[in-house]
Each structure stands twice: as structure tokens, then as C-alpha cells.
Amino acid sequence: MLVLGIETSCDETAAALVTDDGSVVSDAVHSQIKLHAPYGGVVPELASRDHLRNVRPVIREVFAKASLEPSAITGIAVTCRPGLTGALLVGVQAAKGLAFALDKPIVGVDHLVGHLLAVFLKFPGAAEQAPAEYPFVALLASGGHTAIYRVDGPRLAQVTELGATRDDAAGECFDKVGKLLGLGYPGGPLIDKLAKDGNPDAIELPWPMRRKGSLEFSFSGLKSNMMRWVTEHGLPGDDQKLRDVCAAFQRRVVDTLIWKTLEAARAERVRTIVLAGGVAANRELRERSAAQAAVHGIRVVVPPFKACTDNASMIAYAGIQRLALGENDAQSLVTSPHTALPQSTKKGRGKRED
Ligand code: KG4
Ligand code: ZN
Secondary structure (H helix, E strand, O other), rough: EEEEEEOOOOOOOEEEEOOOOOOOEEEEEEEOOHHHHOOOOOOOOOOHHHHHOOOOOOHHHHHHOOOOOOHHOOOOEEEEEEEHHHHHHHHHHHHHHHHHHHOOOOOOOOEEHEEEEEEEOOOOOOOOOOOOOEEEEEEEEOOOOOEEEEEOOOOOEEEOOOOOOOOOOHHHHEEEEEHHOOOOOOHHHHHHHHHHHOOOOOOOOOOOOOOOOOOOOHHHHHHHHHHHHHHHOOOOOOOOOHHHHHHHHHHHHHHHHHHHHHHHHHHHOOOEEEEOHHHHOOOHHHHHHHHHHHOOEEEEOOOOOOOHHHOOOOHHHHHHHOOOOOOOHHHHHOOOOOOOOOOOOOOOOOOOOO
């Protein structure tokens, strides 16, 4: 099977051609980072307009790179949820038009399932790693979502949420703290780079919520503590202090993510942890999770860097799982701002279940 994937749920317009063994034949990502940077976050209206400009060029690009005609594909997979409605609509309409014109099947993909399966992608020239094996526990940490899942197979019904954030997503916390420190957008990769040369123990900061047995996260307290620190000590310049602050903040986010994910893997008695989503590109998270899991005989499998942040290859691969069973959403495909994965964590304040 050769499937065209299309992704337009947030601030990346992406297309990819992927085969059923997860091999990426060609991919293209047009990032809107520069467009949204002056606003410090994604502006939905600007996002949809930019997707509209770029969706056809990225689709053409992947066929040109692969020297293939559109008629060569088996079907189309497109992100239909969760995401910004206007942005999702652009990808879904483009996919429907193409499916109709080519008379090919089309399936909608939940963006979160795409992230969870990104670990199975094989990019040309990338180092081969032993594939992840089901069942595994996955930490999905991106700009919009942070949750731990048990994954028994590639289908939506085989994914169970074990716990999620009560408030901010981990990536959102990186981005807000990056903004607070005057670093620009998105804060995650910028903090990651600065933290490399910082000392995480040089700055005193409280740790985020860590109740034993709970697999829920809360990052809003850490964000407030960072604000308090800046109020008390002033904004650090481009110096060692800034690197130390980034290192201390990052250590708290990363270790919290690792502790809870390890706790989940041990409770579920699985031997494999998969990291997914944009925050899985974080250098410290990749290194420290592997070391800490090894102590418990657990293996951590991480997607290649470019498969962690938003891309269409993961959408194509997730769609292949449905297309292979003969499924076809055809022209009835609709969008939704919400994930189709059942959620166990209640957002916001209030009594927690113990
Ligand atoms: O998965 P993604 O590309 O988009 C969403 O679906 O949200 O994730 C983007 C998020 C942003 O919040 C970004 O700051 C964060 O991933 N991110 C990182 C790193 N690279 C991207 N966070 C920490 N360290 C990184 N190296
Ligand atoms: Zn994403």
C-alpha cells in the first residue's frame, strides 16, 4: 500500500507518502512558526489562511520528490481531529477533493493516534532501531496535549488513557515559560538548547504535583513559580543565569514526565515505553528516560526527531491501519475539535480521585 497523508490541524501544513511497513517515501512540512511568532502563539485565522495557500504545494511536492503520479496511491489519510476547526477543514476538503477526483478511499485520522504511532516510521537514511512492541505505555507530550496511554495495538479502540494533565500541556508550559523569559516562540526547542549549558541545581524551584499512585499531571503551578522567580530575581540576561533557569525548569518538567510514565509502565507490567509528540524531541527527556527506565529493565523507544513534531507521515501510517481493513469514510468525513480517544482525567480544579 502507498498512502498519501495530509496534516493541517495546527501550525504545520504537511503531506507525505508512506508504505504499509512505515517507510516514508517522501514528506514535506511547511511550518508557520515565523507567521505566528510575533503573537507568541498560534492565531487560528492566520493558520487556516496559510494552510489554504500551502496545502496544494506540499501535496505536489511529495509526488514530485517521489517521481510518482497521484494515481499511484492506494488511498488518502487526513487529520480530522483534534485541532483548530478552520485549519482541519482545509486539509479535509483538499483530501476529499483529491479522493473524489482519483476515485480512491479516504480515512480520517485522530492526530493523537498519529503521534502515538510515529515510532513505527522509517525515514530513508535514518539509523534502524528495534521496533516497539505492543503492548506499550506511551507518553504523549505536545503543545496541546499531555497524557499517558496504554497502547495494545494500532487501532483507536486499542488505546486507553491512563492519566492526563489537569491544566497546561507540557509543551504549552515550555512555550509560556519561554515567552516569560523573553526567548521567543516556540519556547520548547529554545529552552532545550539553553538548558544544555545550565546547572539544574543552581536555582531553587518547587517540583510539580507528584502524588503517588496518580498518573495525572499539573504544570500550571510550575508556570506560576517561574513567574514568581522572575518577579523576585528579575529577568536574566543572555548569561549563565538564563541557562541555569532553563536547566532547572526543564529538569522539573522532564523528571515529572519520566516518573509518571515509569510508574504507569510498572503498574501496567509492560516492558516498553514510547515517547511521542513535540516534547519527545527534548534532548534531556530522551536521555534521562532511557537511563531511568533501564534500571527497571524497561526499554524506551523514541521516534526519529522529525517524526516527533507535527508531520503527515504519522497520519499516513495511522490511516494505513484503517485502509488495510477496507475502511472508507468517503465524502461523509467530518472534523471535530476534540480527540476521539476516551479521556479519564477531569480538566481544571476540583476534587481529585484517589
Ligand atoms: O506535537 P507538536 O509539534 O504540536 C502539537 O500537536 O502541539 O508539539 C509542539 C510542542 C511545542 O509546545 C514545542 O515547544 C514543543 O512541542 N517542543 C519541545 C521541543 N521541541 C518541540 N519541547 C521541549 N523540547 C524540545 N526540544
Ligand atoms: Zn501534534
